[in-house]
Amino acid sequence: xxxxxxxxxxxxxxxxxxxxxxxxxxxxxxxxxxxxxxxxxxxxxxxxxxxxxxxxxxxxxxxxxxxxxxxxxxxxxxxxxxxxxxxxxxxxxxxxxxxxxxxxxxxxxxxxxxxxxxxxxxxxxxxxxxxxxxxxxxxxxxxxxxxxxxxxxxxxxxxx
Amino acid sequence: xxxxxxxxxxxxxxxxxxxxxxxxxxxxxxxxxxxxxxxxxxxxxxxxxxxxxxxxxxxxxxxxxxxxxxxxxxxxxxxxxxxxxxxxxxxxxxxxxxxxxxxxxxxxxxxxxxxxxxxxxxxxxxxxxxxxxxxxxxxxxxxxxxxxxxxxxxxxxxxxxx
Numbered sequence: 001x002x003x004x005x006x007x008x009x010x011x012x013x014x015x016x017x018x019x020x021x022x023x024x025x026x027x028x029x030x031x032x033x034x035x036x037x038x039x040x041x042x043x044x045x046x047x048x049x050x051x052x053x054x055x056x057x058x059x060x061x062x063x064x065x066x067x068x069x070x071x072x073x074x075x076x077x078x079x080x081x082x083x084x085x086x087x088x089x090x091x092x093x094x095x096x097x098x099x100x101x102x103x104x105x106x107x108x109x110x111x112x113x114x115x116x117x118x119x120x121x122x123x124x125x126x127x128x129x130x131x132x133x134x135x136x137x138x139x140x141x142x143x144x145x146x147x148x149x150x151x152x153x154x155x156x157x158x159x160x
Numbered sequence: 161x162x163x164x165x166x167x168x169x170x171x172x173x174x175x176x177x178x179x180x181x182x183x184x185x186x187x188x189x190x191x192x193x194x195x196x197x198x199x200x201x202x203x204x205x206x207x208x209x210x211x212x213x214x215x216x217x218x219x220x221x222x223x224x225x226x227x228x229x230x231x232x233x234x235x236x237x238x239x240x241x242x243x244x245x246x247x248x249x250x251x252x253x254x255x256x257x258x259x260x261x262x263x264x265x266x267x268x269x270x271x272x273x274x275x276x277x278x279x280x281x282x283x284x285x286x287x288x289x290x291x292x293x294x295x296x297x298x299x300x301x302x303x304x305x306x307x308x309x310x311x312x313x314x315x316x317x318x319x320x321x322x
Contacts, residue, residue, distance in 0.1 A: 012200065023208045025173060131171075
């Protein structure tokens with residue numbers, strides 16, 4: 001007996017995939033927000049790493065893409081104090097995963113249109129120190145993640 | 161694949177992301193056919209279980225069978241939530257001849273089977289396992305697998321022949 005091709009198949013969207021990583025990586029925090037702006041406006045902010053991220057993230061004064069090939073890139077951020085940090089990044093519409101090159105910090109963003117209302121976007125944001133001791137700073141990371149979510153939505157609403 | 165698995169086991173999040181994409185079709189097939197309306201929940205829970213225990217996998221060559229076992233177990237567990245209290249083996253719920261002839265598509269037919277029957281069908285006919293392998297994976301006697309498979313296949317054959 002051969003399998004037909006129309007068996008039901010489950011797919012995991014970007015938000016679900018980020019939840020999986022958040023649940024599996026020690027020290028990672030994932031928060032979600034149903035944003036009152038369409039996907040293009042939200043991702044126009046979140047996916048614009050050089051311009052959007054510094055406007056949302058207080059710890060990032062500037063960001064610059066050093067190398068890019070397909071959906072992989074290297075991003076260098078500079079803090080307000082001038083400290084440079086490089087991230088290996090996976091970036092495509094609705095998905096961004098940024099791993100600091102020493103694996104000391106991890107950032108993730110995932111977005112998909114709300115199936116019930118195309119004017120809204122489900123957005124998930126992950127941050128964390130991906131090590132066992134990273135659990136100690138989870139409360140601080142959680143505050144930063146919540147703050148970022150509010151900032152992204154605020155900027156996205158301005159674009160609509 | 162082995163390098164990707166090793167990197168993911170060592171906590172490389174980008175490798176984990178790529179491995180998740182690699183595993184998604186298999187997990188999606190198993191969870192889709194067993195958990196039906198709860199398939200996305202099942203697939204997500206299966207992936208969480210897989211990635212939380214990834215370091216426990218010692219033999220890279222066993223990755224796909226290990227993933228198959230976890231996905232099947234999670235899909236049955238999630239599907240069981242919806243039918244809590246029902247017994248595992250309910251032959252009378254297998255579609256009758258008349259039912260099967262009226263079934264419009266595979267999803268309808270699968271919905272008339274118990275999650276454990278769907279699991280046997282998927283392991284045998286989609287994943288290509290032998291009956292003994294399916295019995296070992298599900299932790300049930302070979303005779304149970306044979307009876308579940310016989311009834312489910314009979315209903316399917318009737319539908320597929322239409």
